Amino acid sequence: MSPHLEVVEMRPRISILGAGAAGLALALDLQNRGFQVLVYSHSDHLRHVNAIQKTGCLTATGAMQISAQLRFTTDMGAAIGFSSILILTVPSTGQETLLEELQNFALHRHTIIAIPGNLFSLVAKDLQVGCILETNLSPYSCRMHDSSLVVLGKKDQLFIAASHQNMPPIFYTTIESILPVTLKWCSSVIEVSLLNINGVFHPLMMIMNAGWIESTDGGFFIYRDGLTPAVANAMDAVDRVRMQVGEAFGLQLKSALEVSNECYKHTFSSLVDLAQNSGPHNQLKAPQNLGHRNLSEDVPDLLVTWMGLAEHLGIDASPIRAVVVLVSMSTGVDYLKVGRNLQKLRLEGVESEELVVRFSVTEKKERPVVSIETFPQRDTMIMSQL
Numbered sequence: 001m002s003p004h005l006e007v008v009e010m011r012p013r014i015s016i017l018g019a020g021a022a023g024l025a026l027a028l029d030l031q032n033r034g035f036q037v038l039v040y041s042h043s044d045h046l047r048h049v050n051a052i053q054k055t056g057c058l059t060a061t062g063a064m065q066i067s068a069q070l071r072f073t074t075d076m077g078a079a080i081g082f083s084s085i086l087i088l089t090v091p092s093t094g095q096e097t098l099l100e101e102l103q104n105f106a107l108h109r110h111t112i113i114a115i116p117g118n119l120f121s122l123v124a125k126d127l128q129v130g131c132i133l134e135t136n137l138s139p140y141s142c143r144m145h146d147s148s149l150v151v152l153g154k155k156d157q158l159f160i161a162a163s164h165q166n167m168p169p170i171f172y173t174t175i176e177s178i179l180p181v182t183l184k185w186c187s188s189v190i191e192v193s194l195l196n197i198n199g200v201f202h203p204l205m206m207i208m209n210a211g212w213i214e215s216t217d218g219g220f221f222i223y224r225d226g227l228t229p230a231v232a233n234a235m236d237a238v239d240r241v242r243m244q245v246g247e248a249f250g251l252q253l254k255s256a257l258e259v260s261n262e263c264y265k266h267t268f269s270s271l272v273d274l275a276q277n278s279g280p281h282n283q284l285k286a287p288q289n290l291g292h293r294n295l296s297e298d299v300p301d302l303l304v305t306w307m308g309l310a311e312h313l314g315i316d317a318s319p320i321r322a323v324v325v326l327v328s329m330s331t332g333v334d335y336l337k338v339g340r341n342l343q344k345l346r347l348e349g350v351e352s353e354e355l356v357v358r359f360s361v362t363e364k365k366e367r368p369v370v371s372i373e374t375f376p377q378r379d380t381m382i383m384s385q386l
C-alpha cells in the first residue's frame, strides 16, 4: 500500500461489486445523481441480473422511485478498469469469493468501500489496494422481487472507517459526495463492526422464531410479529456485550435501539416500539427458511467476531456464545469455526493490550475538516494518498 498520486474526476465513475438489493439500490441512486455506474456480478450469482435483463430495466418502488437501465459485467477486470472506486455490496460471506478475483490485480490506485465491512479490511490484508473503507450498514433498506426493487427506507446516516488514517481531506470529501447519506467517521473498522446492529437484531429474531419460520415458510412479519418483549430481552443481553467490547476500546457505544434511531432519524422508545412502528422494518417478511443471510452472515461475521474480541479482552460473552451455539446446533453449521474468529482476522496472536492500542480511539482519527475554498474549481483534482 504505497503512496501514490491519482486524478479523480469530480463525479467519478463507480463500479459496484455485487448485484443484490443493496448494490442495485445504490447503483440506481448514483446513476440518478449523474455518476456513471457499472455493476459487476459474479457469474455464479446472476439471479437478479438475469431477471433485470429480461425486462430491460430495473424499477425501484417505495422510498426510491426510479426506473433505469443499468450496465452489468461479469468481468472483474472490466469493473476495475472502469473506476478506481469499487463499492463492495455482497454479503460479507461473499467477500472472500470476490477477494480471490481482486487479488489478481494491482489496486494501489483503487479505493474499496465495503458495504457493510464486517472487518473486510482485516480479511483482505494482503490485497494491494490504496485504501479500504468499511460501513456498518447499507444506505437503503430494500429487497428484490423478481426484477423489481422494493425500497423500504433510506437511512439518514451511516458509520464508516478507513483502513488507513491520514488520508487527505479531499479523499473524505470525495467519499462523502458518493454515498447518499451523512457519514459519521469512526476511529477504526472495529468500531464500525460493533455498530453493525444487524448482529443484535437478526440472529435472535431468526432463531427465537425458528419454528414459526419453518412451519409457515416465513409467512409473517419478522420485526412486527417476531420481535416481542422476550426477544427484545435476549437482544438487550447481546447488546450489552457489544457495548462492553466497545468500552474496552475506549468507545461509548450507543445501544442498538439508539444506533437504529440515529441512522433512520427515528425516536422509538424500545425495540418492540421500533418493530411495531418503523416503516423500514415492520413490513419486512420473514425469510422462508433458516438458510438466510440474517443467520449465515450475521452469526459468523458479527457475533463470532464480537464474541472472540470479548473473550480475548476478558469480557463475559456468554449471551453471544449461547446464540452462536444454538444457531450452530439448529443449522448444522459450525459457525465458531467458519466465522470471522480472531484467527481469520489475523488477531489471534495479538495480546489484548496490543489489540486495544491498535484499535482504540485516538485524538487524530477524526475526519479532517476541509473548507470549501480549498477545493480546486475544475473538473478534475489531484488526490494524493500520503
Ligand SMILES: NC(=O)c1ccc[n+]([C@@H]2O[C@H](COP(=O)([O-])OP(=O)(O)OC[C@H]3O[C@@H](n4cnc5c(N)ncnc54)[C@H](O)[C@@H]3O)[C@@H](O)[C@H]2O)c1
Binding pocket: 018, 019, 020, 021, 022, 023, 041, 042, 045, 046, 048, 089, 090, 091, 092, 093, 094, 095, 097, 098, 115, 116, 137, 138, 140, 141, 142, 143, 293, 297
Ligand atoms: N438489503 C438491505 O436492506 C440491507 C440492509 C442492511 C444491510 N444490508 C447488507 O448489505 C449486503 C448486501 O445485501 P443484499 O440485500 O443486497 O444481499 P443479497 O443476499 O441480495 O446479496 C447481494 C448479492 O451478492 C452477490 N453474492 C452473494 N453471495 C455471493 C458470493 N458468495 N460470491 C459472490 N457474490 C455473491 C449476489 O449477486 C447477490 O445478489 C449484506 O451484507 C446485507 O447484510 C442489506
Ligand SMILES: O=P(O)(O)OC[C@H](O)CO
Binding pocket: 137, 138, 140, 141, 142, 198, 201, 280, 281, 284
Ligand atoms: O436496512 P436495515 O439495516 O435497517 O436492516 C433492516 C433489515 O433487517 C435488513 O435485513
